[in-house]
Amino acid sequence: MFAENEKQILFNNRSLFWDVDVDTIDLEQNAHYIIERFLEYGTLEGIRGLRKLYGDDNIKKYIVQRGYRTLSNKTLNYWTLILNLEGEKCLRPSLRNSSRRYWNY
Numbered sequence: 001m002f003a004e005n006e007k008q009i010l011f012n013n014r015s016l017f018w019d020v021d022v023d024t025i026d027l028e029q030n031a032h033y034i035i036e037r038f039l040e041y042g043t044l045e046g047i048r049g050l051r052k053l054y055g056d057d058n059i060k061k062y063i064v065q066r067g068y069r070t071l072s073n074k075t076l077n078y079w080t081l082i083l084n085l086e087g088e089k090c091l092r093p094s095l096r097n098s099s100r101r102y103w104n105y
Contacts, residue, residue, distance in 0.1 A: 009049040010034070016041055027053070035062045036070050039079055056083060 010022045016037040038050040060083050067076055
């Protein structure tokens, strides 16, 4: 599905994937992981590359299916507005932030 040169987006944003070897990331199998990292921590340039690589429809699908579990409320609200997802019934406040109130960071 993806050409090898499309993996350049990962190499250009290596700091987002500090916990894994970028060479081993598969763009198709690890799409959720990649989308999550870019939406939560990516730069504007990185987000442009992500949107070009996966397309807004796949990013919307990720947000609707998994975003409320993995993205912060701030990020989830931002992308809900940008991608016109306000009417999606499955979007609810992020679970990520609710678990943090019990920890002292």
